[in-house]
Amino acid sequence: MNYRECLVNVAPYVPGKNEEEIKKEYGLDKVVKIASNENPYGPTPNIKEYLNGINFSVYPDNYMSNLRSKLSNKLNVNEEKLLFGNGSVEIIQMISRAFLDKGDNIVTQLPSFSSYFSEAKIQDAEIRTIKYNENYSFNLNEILDLIDEKTKIVYITNPNNPLGTVVTKDEVYDFVSKVPNNVLVVIDEAYFEFVRNENYVSGIELMNEFRNVCVLRTFSKAYALAALRIGYIVAAEEIITNLEKVRVPFNASTIAQKCACIALDDETYMKDSVGLIHKTIDYIYERLDKLNIEYIKTQANFIMINVNGASKEAVLKLMKKGFIVRDGFPLMDNWIRVSIGTLQDMEEFLKVFSEVV
Numbered sequence: 172m173n174y175r176e177c178l179v180n181v182a183p184y185v186p187g188k189n190e191e192e193i194k195k196e197y198g199l200d201k202v203v204k205i206a207s208n209e210n211p212y213g214p215t216p217n218i219k220e221y222l223n224g225i226n227f228s229v230y231p232d233n234y235m236s237n238l239r240s241k242l243s244n245k246l247n248v249n250e251e252k253l254l255f256g257n258g259s260v261e262i263i264q265m266i267s268r269a270f271l272d273k274g275d276n277i278v279t280q281l282p283s284f285s286s287y288f289s290e291a292k293i294q295d296a297e298i299r300t301i302k303y304n305e306n307y308s309f310n311l312n313e314i315l316d317l318i319d320e321k322t323k324i325v326y327i328t329n330p331n332n333p334l335g336t337v338v339t340k341d342e343v344y345d346f347v348s349k350v351p352n353n354v355l356v357v358i359d360e361a362y363f364e365f366v367r368n369e370n371y372v373s374g375i376e377l378m379n380e381f382r383n384v385c386v387l388r389t390f391s392k393a394y395a396l397a398a399l400r401i402g403y404i405v406a407a408e409e410i411i412t413n414l415e416k417v418r419v420p421f422n423a424s425t426i427a428q429k430c431a432c433i434a435l436d437d438e439t440y441m442k443d444s445v446g447l448i449h450k451t452i453d454y455i456y457e458r459l460d461k462l463n464i465e466y467i468k469t470q471a472n473f474i475m476i477n478v479n480g481a482s483k484e485a486v487l488k489l490m491k492k493g494f495i496v497r498d499g500f501p502l503m504d505n506w507i508r509v510s511i512g513t514l515q516d517m518e519e520f521l522k523v524f525s526e527v528v
């Protein structure tokens with residue numbers, strides 16, 4: 172891997188031991204922590220009524236032990252292959268900080284997730300892009316053509332945002348086997364839980380064979396914890412060790428860690444809600460087919476709809492009727508992106524859509 176040279180001189184933050192560790196290590200019943208300038212009286216008791224059991228006055232667990240151990244079991248990966256972020260965007264920032272210098276480049280597709288671009292720019296790196304293929308999917312062969320000795324990162328968004336399409340298992344294997352093994356391949360699986368395509372494979376399955384492959388996931392989408400900002404990366408230990416060097420200490424809050432654990436303990440709830448979203452997507456397909464409107468079949472929880480060149484107007488008209496949708500994606504001038512709401516909301520949306528667009 173090609174880490175920034177300055178990282179050789181950077182050590183990851185090493186926090187002091189927490190009370191429980193000290194109690195265990197020294198066989199003590201009580202430990203008073205007066206080492207990190209925390210307030211022993213805690214915040215207003217009103218907060219505690221809402222979030223019983225959380226200790227607000229101490230910093231979060233910097234190692235994120237409970238969440239780490241739960242995820243390591245769930246994904247069947249070593250705990251040291253995980254690192255958490257204040258949302259997965261923060262991990263994209265860490266990756267960029269760790270890998271990109273002026274003169275380096277990243278390669279990805281347009282359109283895909285905007286943070287790859289903004290973070291690369293902050294690092295003064297060059298951004299190389301290709302256009303999607305005829306299936307609105309990642310054009311992996313063209314990505315290969317753009318990789319050179321200055322390429323540090325390739326981003327594959329799978330499923331892609333905003334297009335909603337996936338690259339299949341065979342395509343991913345073929346691609347990764349051709350990427351030089353000192354180029355980091357980031358497979359962003361923010362929408363992993365929504366995928367129905369049977370030919371899909373998670374990048375995690377490739378990681379033993381290809382140590383330059385890593386996977387980004389988030390609790391913001393299927394687990395519905397976007398407000399709490401928590402995401403993670405699965406990568407080889409060497410990559411994690413270097414990302415730790417640029418990670419801000421205590422970056423994921425105690426509440427975020429705790430709620431992510433609770434969410435993982437209730438996967439049935441998440442799967443049921445994904446099931447409802449799938450039903451709603453099928454309903455939307457049916458309705459759009461009837462209206463003879465072009466759309467891109469989606470493997471995520473949003474759908475791209477072609478509004479025939481009038482995307483700004485469509486967005487405004489829909490907004491006036493109470494529906495906020497997105498347009499303005501590069502190379503997708505005629506399209507709007509609509510996130511999948513409840514079946515009832517989408518029925519109403521389609522009614523309004525057919526009237527105004």
Ligand SMILES: Cc1ncc(COP(=O)(O)O)c(C=O)c1O
Nearest residue numbers: 258259260284332361389391402
């Ligand atoms: C493809 C993709 N990656 C990453 C993210 C960032 O998610 P978060 O920072 O909430 O984990 C998003 C959010 O929309 C996304 O669409």
